[in-house]
Amino acid sequence: MTLAAGVALGGFVGVLATAIPAQAATQGPCDIYASGGTPCVAAHSTTRALYAAYNGNLYQVRRSSDNTTLNIGVTSAGGYANAAAQDSFCSGTSCVITEIYDQSGHGNNLTDAPAGGAAGGPDALANATAAPTTLNGHEAYGVYIAAGDGYRDDSTSGIATGDNAESEYAVLDGTHYNSGCCFDYGNAETDAHDDGNGTMEAIYFGTEKAWGYGAGNGPWIMADMENGLYSGVNAGYNSNDPTTNYRYTTAMIEGGANQWAILGGNAQSGGLATDYSGARPNVSGYNPMHKQGAIILGIGGDNSKSSAGTFYEGVMTTGYASSATEASVQANIVAAGYGSGGTSTGGSAGELHAVGAGKCLEDPNSTTTSGTQVDINTCSGGANQTWTRNSSNELTATVSGSTFCLDANGKGTTAGTKVIIYACNGQTNQQWTVNSNGTITGVQSGLCLDVTGASTANGALVELWTCNGGSNQQWTLS
Structure with missing residues (x-):
C-alpha cells in the first residue's frame, strides 16, 4: 500500500531455556493446507515448525558485538524454536533478525527490505529479543516490527500471480499496532513500487483509515490490494469488519477470481469469524487482479514503512482454502498454545x-x-x-x-x-x-x-x- 506519510513482552523475561521437553507436532498448518488441496508455497515462523516433519532452520540472528550470525532451528522435528540457542548467542550484546526462512521448500526467505518507491531504505531489522512469547510452555521470540523495519523477497517461487487464487494467514500481536502504512504480510509487487490497483494481496493489521476501516476504533484486519486497504467490497466503512485486538490474533485473507474474504479470530481459543466474503472491489484494476508474487512483512508494497506490529507465524498457499481447512488451521494454531505455560512471568x-x-x-x-x-x-x-x-x-x-x-x-x-x-x-x-x-x-x-x-x-x-x-x-x- 502507498502512503507517503505516515509489543510484545510475553511476561518479564529474557526468554530463558525451560526444562519442558519439546514434542513434535503430529500435524502442522501446512500439512493441513496440503491435505485440503491448497499447499503452502511460503511458510514463515520464528516460533515453531509449520510442518510436522520440518527439522530445519526457522530464522537467523546477527549480534552487534562482532557481526557474526547464527541460525536458530527447532528443538526437534515439528517442534518449537530453540530460543535457548539465541539467548546464549546474544548474551551480553544485542541481536537483530537478519533472515526468516521459508519452511515450504520454495526458498522464499525474507531478508532486509531494499529501498522502494516510498522514501527511505534499505529497511532496519527487527530486534531479536523484543517480542518474547511462549508456546505450551516453550520460550520463543516473535518478530517485533518498529517503524522503519521491514522484510521482503522479490524473487519468489510458487507464489500466486495475476488473478490466481491464494490463501494467507498470520498470527500477530493484537495489542501492537499503529496507524502508519502499512503493517502487511503477503503478496506484493516485485519491484518495490506502487504498480497500480490489484498488484498486491496482503494481510493488513492496524488502524489506518485513509482507504477503508471497520467497526469500532480498530485495529482491523483488512486486505492491502494496492491503492486501497479494503475491509469489504468497496473503500470506506464495513460495519461487519470488527475491531480485532486479541493478544494473539489470527488474521486471514483469501483471494480468487472476483472473490475474496477476511477471516479473524483469537489465536488462543475458539474459531474464526468471517468479516467479509464476496466480490472484489468495484473499482477498475481489482477484477481481474494483477498480483506480482513478491512477499513482504511489516511494510507496504512500495516499501512504505511507518507501521508497527509483531508477527509470530504466517503462510501463503496456492489455491483458495475451504472453510473446513481454515477451521482446522485455526484449531492447530490454538493448540500451539501461544502465551501459555512456561516461566515468562518468573522473577528472574x-x-x-x-x-x-x-x-x-x-x-x-x-x-x-x-x-x-x-x-x-x-x-x-x-x-x-x-x-x-x-x-x-x-x-x-x-x-x-x-x-x-x-x-x-x-x-x-x-x-x-x-x-x-x-x-x-x-x-x-x-x-x-x-x-x-x-x-x-x-x-x-x-x-x-x-x-x-x-x-x-x-x-x-x-x-x-x-x-x-x-x-x-x-x-x-x-
Missing part, C-alpha cells in the same frame, strides 16, 4: 533492556544515593544494571551491598514523574506491573516506564509517561 534477575534504544536500565555510576534518577546506558552486565522482580512486584538492584527499589519519585502520578532508586519501603509507587504487550506500568499511577524523548543516547533519563505504544516504552529482562 538480569539486565532490563530498553527495546527501542538497545541499551540497559541502570543506576547511574552505581550510586547509593536514594533519589537518583535512573537512565539507560550501554549494557555492561554490571550490578547497577542487574534488576530483580520479586514477589512483591518490586524491581530491585543491589549495588555495593545496598538494595534499592525502582521508585516513582514523590509518589507522582503525572506524566514526566522521575523514576528513581530509593530505599525499599513496600509502598505502591515502588510496585510495577509487567504487561504482556511489553510495557511496565506503575501500580500506583498506571503510567508507563518510558525513556524520555525516545532517546537512544547513553545517559537518557527514564520517567513515567502516558502509555502510547512507542518502542521507548518496551522492555525485556535477560
